[in-house]
Amino acid sequence: MSSRFLLPLPLLLGLALASVDRPASAAQTVPVSSGKHKKAKKPVASPRDKAPQPFGERAELMAFADALAAEQGWDAQLLRGQLAQAQSMPVVQRLIMPPPAGTAKDWAAYRARFVEPRRLQAGLAFWADNEAALARAEQRYGVPAELIAGLIGVETFYGQITGGFRVIDALATLAFDFPSGRSDRSAFFRTELAEFLKLTRREGLDPFAVKGSYAGAIGLPQFMPGSWNRYAVDFDGDSHVDLAGSPADAIGSVAHYLAEHGWQRGMPTHYSVALPADTAARARLLAPDIKPTFSIAELQAAGAQPSEAALQHAGPLAVVELQMGKAAPVYWLGTENFYALTRYNWSSYYAMAVIDMGQTLAALRRANAISGTR
Secondary structure: OOHHHOOOHHHHHHHHHOOOOOOOOOOOOOOOOOOOOOOOOOOOOOOOOOOOEEOOOOHHHHHHHHHHHHHHOOOHHHHHHHHHOOEEOHHHHHHOOOOOOOOOOEHHHHHHOOOOHHHHHHHHHHHHHOHHHHHHHHHHHOOOHHHHHHHHHHHHOOOOOOOOEEHHHHHHHHHHOOOOOOOOOHHHHHHHHHHHHHHHHHHOOOOOOOEEOOOOOEOOOOEOHHHHHHHOOOOOOOOOOOOOOOHHHHHHHHHHHHHHOOOOOOOOOEEEEEOOOOHHHHHHHHOOOOOOOEOHHHHHHOOOEEOHHHHOOOOOEEEEEEEEOOEEEEEEEEOHHHHHHHOOOOOHHHHHHHHHHHHHHHHHHHHHHHHOOO
C-alpha cells in the first residue's frame, strides 16, 4: 500500500464517523489469477452444520445436466460427472436464510461495518492504483469514480474478502437443496448454475477451482454468474474478462452494470426531506419503498418538505426510511440513481453505505490534495 496516500488514523476515523447522522452531499471470487487482489475468506461453519454430502447421480440434477448439455451441445456424460461431484452444503443453506423476525435494523451500525479506517485506507490505495481506469469508467458510463470505488469497497474490501466457497457447490445447493422457511428461489439458482457452467466453459476455468460467496457471487465486484455473462466487460484491453484478478475489468463492469440498470449521468442519488407528522400520510409515502414514485408536487401535497435542492429535481422520487435501532429513523428522497444502486443489492441500507463510502473516500482524497500529503 503506497505511503503517499496514508492519513493519520484519527483523521480517518473522524471522517468515517462524520456523516453518520447528517445528510450526505448528494453482502458475490474466482481465485484463478495470481494478482494481489485475490484473497478468499474461509467459509464460516458452525458446529450445528452437518458435513457436506456429494450430490451423486441424483435424478433431478442429472435431468438438469441432460437438458443443459442438449441446449448447449455439450457432452452430457461429462457434465453429469462434473455435477455429481458437487456437494450439498448445509452451511450454505444456513447462511442464505434471513435474520430472525423482529431483528432491529440500525443504519449507523450497518454503515460502521464499511465506512471505517481500515477499509477507507484500502480504498485510498485502490483509487490511487486504479485512478485512470476509474476516470475512464466515469467518462464512458457516467457513473462517478467515487461510487465505483465505494461499491467495490463495500462488496469485497477491495478484494480482501471475496468468499471461500466453491461456487459450483454453493449454486448446486441453492438450486437443488434450497432450505424451507423462506421464499423458494431454487429456480433462480438453477439458472445461475447454468450460467456458471457456461462461464467456466467459455473462459476455460476449472469449475471446481472457482470460489466465491455462499450465494455464488464472484470476484471483486461480486457478480453472480449471469451478471458476469451479461454485463462484465474487458476494461484492461487484454481480450479476457477477469473480475478476480483485474481491478480494471471489475471497475468497468460495475459501471456498465449500473448504466444498464438505469444510471443517469449527473443525477444526484438522494436529497434530504422532512416527512409529515401525520402517520397515515407518512405511511402512504413509505408504501412504495425504494421505487421512485412521487413527484415533488405530490410529496408537498402529502405534507412532506423536500430540501431546496430536491425542489429542482424533475423526475420521480422515493421516500427512503433508514431505521436507527432504538433511535428515530432518518429519511431521504431517493432518485432513479439511488434505485439503480439497489439493482445491485436490493437494500436501501446497502445503497446508502456505497454512497457514503464513496463520498468519504473522495473527501479524504481532497484532504490529501490540500495538505500536500505524499
